[in-house]
Amino acid sequence: MAQDSVDLSCDYQFWMQKLSVWDQASTLETQQDTCLHVAQFQEFLRKMYEALKEMDSNTVIERFPTIGQLLAKACWNPFILAYDESQKILIWCLCCLINKEPQNSGQSKLNSWIQGVLSHILSALRFDKEVALFTQGLGYAPIDYYPGLLKNMVLSLASELRENHLNGFNTQRRMAPERVASLSRVCVPLITLTDVDPLVEALLICHGREPQEILQPEFFEAVNEAILLKKISLPMSAVVCLWLRHLPSLEKAMLHLFEKLISSERNCLRRIECFIKDSSLPQAACHPAIFRVVDEMFRCALLETDGALEIIATIQVFTQCFVEALEKASKQLRFALKTYFPYTSPSLAMVLLQDPQDIPRGHWLQTLKHISELLREAVEDQTHGSCGGPFESWFLFIHFGGWAEMVAEQLLMSAAEPPTALLWLLAFYYGPRDGRQQRAQTMMAYVMATCRHGDLQPCGQRRSPVPTEVARDETLPAHSPAKRRPFFPKVI
Amino acid sequence: AGAFAHLMESLLQHLDRFSELLAVSSTTYVSTWDPATVRRALQWARYLRHIHRRFGRHGPIRTALERRLHNQWRQEGGFGRGPVPGLANFQALGHCDVLLSLRLLENRALGDAARYHLVQQLFPGPGVRDADEETLQESLARLARRRSAVHMLRFNGYRENPNLQEDSLMKTQAELLLERLQEVGKAEAERPARFLGSLWERLPQNNFLKVIAVALLQPPLSRRPQEELEPGIHKSPGEGSQVLVHWLLGNSEVFAAFCRALPAGLLTLVTSRHPALSPVYLGLLTDWGQRLHYDLQKGIWVGTESQDVPWEELHNRFQSLCQAPPPLKDKVLTALETCKAQDGDFEVPGLSIWTDLLLALRSGAFRKRQVLGLSAGLSSV
Numbered sequence: 001m002a003q004d005s006v007d008l009s010c011d012y013q014f015w016m017q018k019l020s021v022w023d024q025a026s027t028l029e030t031q032q033d034t035c036l037h038v039a040q041f042q043e044f045l046r047k048m049y050e051a052l053k054e055m056d057s058n059t060v061i062e063r064f065p066t067i068g069q070l071l072a073k074a075c076w077n078p079f080i081l082a083y084d085e086s087q088k089i090l091i092w093c094l095c096c097l098i099n100k101e102p103q104n105s106g107q108s109k110l111n112s113w114i115q116g117v118l119s120h121i122l123s124a125l126r127f128d129k130e131v132a133l134f135t136q137g138l139g140y141a142p143i144d145y146y147p148g149l150l151k152n153m154v155l156s157l158a159s160e161l162r163e164n165h166l167n168g169f170n171t172q173r174r175m176a177p178e179r180v181a182s183l184s185r186v187c188v189p190l191i192t193l194t195d196v197d198p199l200v201e202a203l204l205i206c207h208g209r210e211p212q213e214i215l216q217p218e219f220f221e222a223v224n225e226a227i228l229l230k231k232i233s234l235p236m237s238a239v240v241c242l243w244l245r246h247l248p249s250l251e252k253a254m255l256h257l258f259e260k261l262i263s264s265e266r267n268c269l270r271r272i273e274c275f276i277k278d279s280s281l282p283q284a285a286c287h288p289a290i291f292r293v294v295d296e297m298f299r300c301a302l303l304e305t306d307g308a309l310e311i312i313a314t315i316q317v318f319t320q321c322f323v324e325a326l327e328k329a330s331k332q333l334r335f336a337l338k339t340y341f342p343y344t345s346p347s348l349a350m351v352l353l354q355d356p357q358d359i360p361r362g363h364w365l366q367t368l369k370h371i372s373e374l375l376r377e378a379v380e381d382q383t384h385g386s387c388g389g390p391f392e393s394w395f396l397f398i399h400f401g402g403w404a405e406m407v408a409e410q411l412l413m414s415a416a417e418p419p420t421a422l423l424w425l426l427a428f429y430y431g432p433r434d435g436r437q438q439r440a441q442t443m444m445a446y447v448m449a450t451c452r453h454g455d456l457q458p459c460g461q462r463r464s465p466v467p468t469e470v471a472r473d474e475t476l477p478a479h480s481p482a483k484r485r486p487f488f489p490k491v492i
Numbered sequence: 493a494g495a496f497a498h499l500m501e502s503l504l505q506h507l508d509r510f511s512e513l514l515a516v517s518s519t520t521y522v523s524t525w526d527p528a529t530v531r532r533a534l535q536w537a538r539y540l541r542h543i544h545r546r547f548g549r550h551g552p553i554r555t556a557l558e559r560r561l562h563n564q565w566r567q568e569g570g571f572g573r574g575p576v577p578g579l580a581n582f583q584a585l586g587h588c589d590v591l592l593s594l595r596l597l598e599n600r601a602l603g604d605a606a607r608y609h610l611v612q613q614l615f616p617g618p619g620v621r622d623a624d625e626e627t628l629q630e631s632l633a634r635l636a637r638r639r640s641a642v643h644m645l646r647f648n649g650y651r652e653n654p655n656l657q658e659d660s661l662m663k664t665q666a667e668l669l670l671e672r673l674q675e676v677g678k679a680e681a682e683r684p685a686r687f688l689g690s691l692w693e694r695l696p697q698n699n700f701l702k703v704i705a706v707a708l709l710q711p712p713l714s715r716r717p718q719e720e721l722e723p724g725i726h727k728s729p730g731e732g733s734q735v736l737v738h739w740l741l742g743n744s745e746v747f748a749a750f751c752r753a754l755p756a757g758l759l760t761l762v763t764s765r766h767p768a769l770s771p772v773y774l775g776l777l778t779d780w781g782q783r784l785h786y787d788l789q790k791g792i793w794v795g796t797e798s799q800d801v802p803w804e805e806l807h808n809r810f811q812s813l814c815q816a817p818p819p820l821k822d823k824v825l826t827a828l829e830t831c832k833a834q835d836g837d838f839e840v841p842g843l844s845i846w847t848d849l850l851l852a853l854r855s856g857a858f859r860k861r862q863v864l865g866l867s868a869g870l871s872s873v
Binding site: 079081092138142185 | 597604637650651667668695696703
């Protein structure tokens, strides 16, 4: 407890100083600084309130003689008042200072002063005298017309931004970059106020003719944070614009997804799918630039975790959602496959993107052989010097879990001798790094295993990325490679 | 039915009492209030707010409540006398608790004990949530937040729109004016003309004129942002506009100020939209023109008194009118030709202002067509 109060005193000094510098946040620097600190300040206010509510008015003044000044300075900064719940907490703190029964004129004066500050928070901030006189003259109180006024201002600014976006060369109507930047700063504390959504959307979607980014990074961060915490609801086009314009936001969104997946205990595929769809990333990934970044992050995650099955499962579910989203996407916005998968041949990508369920059973073998051929070509073709080598091909292949499943099913269902192409695919799936010889050995081992246990059961869960039934058989011969591969748990 | 009538009567009495309360809340009378009175007052407000939320869409109940409010206004002598001490309209019931709270908070006459209790009631602290409705604390916080938002947008992004009818501040005022006119019409508390007349006397006139112009240009079937609770009830600005036009036509002093103070482009738009105004506008322009005489030495048309409209302004207005779409444009040209003819139908400049105006307009039009790359042939001018 004592430590808490010491901390509070330190913080108190810090914030008092900050508030004095910020004043009414009328310059670019003070606005930026306020935006950076506004969340922390709110936390400080909460802690203050927790401390103050235990004391009576006189104790408060004893303990924090300048508290009135601190609160008043905060109230005079519109960025602070506008943020989240700060105005409420400030009011609570002020209420703690009110003396229930003032004993002397000093205490009365304090009460009176507090009343003034409360009034300021709730009733003042008059701007245009004429407007105020007019509305009053008509008999309206601010509460009657403020919502409408805010809406009109927001819509007007949003349409100005749109016009600016469309008529960039008409210099008369151009919005100065400083003004647009200023608007983006203003939106930072207001981001969770739904009245302001149209403006936020317009800021994201409309960019002027300036070559460099005008919007403030704190704006992008604030919007992204609000999106991830579901405190704002924006159309998909605005979210895509956000992620295209501000890479750190996209990365953060991915990390947020990973965190959710990691922190959740047992992830069944359905839950993974839920998290992924919820994140809006598959939809956004219809834009190739976003897809590439997302894919890159998956690639890194895979490498970092040595090919963890959870990551592979996530990639597969993601790709499925992505393909669904791609199909739904407007025909006009279709990009060439090469933009999504630059490291592979378009024919391979095209084949793999098909939905395995669309293929009639009779054609399975054919299709799989074709895939095997293409992959093998890509992998074993060293001279081409292309496409990242076997890893890239394998990385592409594991995106599409349906094919590995199909291979396994095909192998298990047919009593005939397993075709080499299929064996190769399976071996490749589980051991992309193997040299030719190693892979041949693996393939042979499988053949031996299936010959001995002809009545193995078919695959279980349709969507399981790992045909686990095969791994369950423990009495396989010692032909299986003893060396532990760095990539995968032993399958055979 | 009897029970319903009884309930309605008690509800209406409640409304009456609350309106009195609200009127009193900003006077020194509150010095007699103790904490219990404050608590009761807030309870009444909460009750009425609840009623509004539940029965806002219910035709009969809403009508009954509205009629009662209109009654109150009639008894106070209409709107003419200034700010309404009670509720502005039916929608105000939806936030009557906020209205009352703010008035009490700002009232210095409230005693210490009562004030302390008030503050406790308004701001109980964290953890008090209502599943259905927004608590009073939340409403007040949201108002504070919205006020900061408006303040920040006003000083960090807002620019006055040169097209006044698209300016957000102007639009809001215009919407409020039209809404008020509607209420006055429904309440029949007084003739709208009298209401507008009293506004003319009390409010800053320049701003008022601009608001009228913007109100006359509002799009036909716009939904008022203030009325979120009644989707089925369309209030068209058409009625309000008619009232305004009628009032302007009946008040030559106001209309003269209207035409003098507002920019040419705006007036052209207004006149196009409301053809009833065009003869009077043209009449005014004609009067202004006739007051000017030709100064041989300077070679320009000048007025005799300082308040006479100068040539440039006159020309401006006619030029703007000639750029309006057909019915108006033709009327204007016809009027000019008529005046020119009456003056003697001169072709030489310096003798009749109408000749000179027509000459100036034609050459202006000619130059404009050149600039736009259109054919050099004279159009209807």
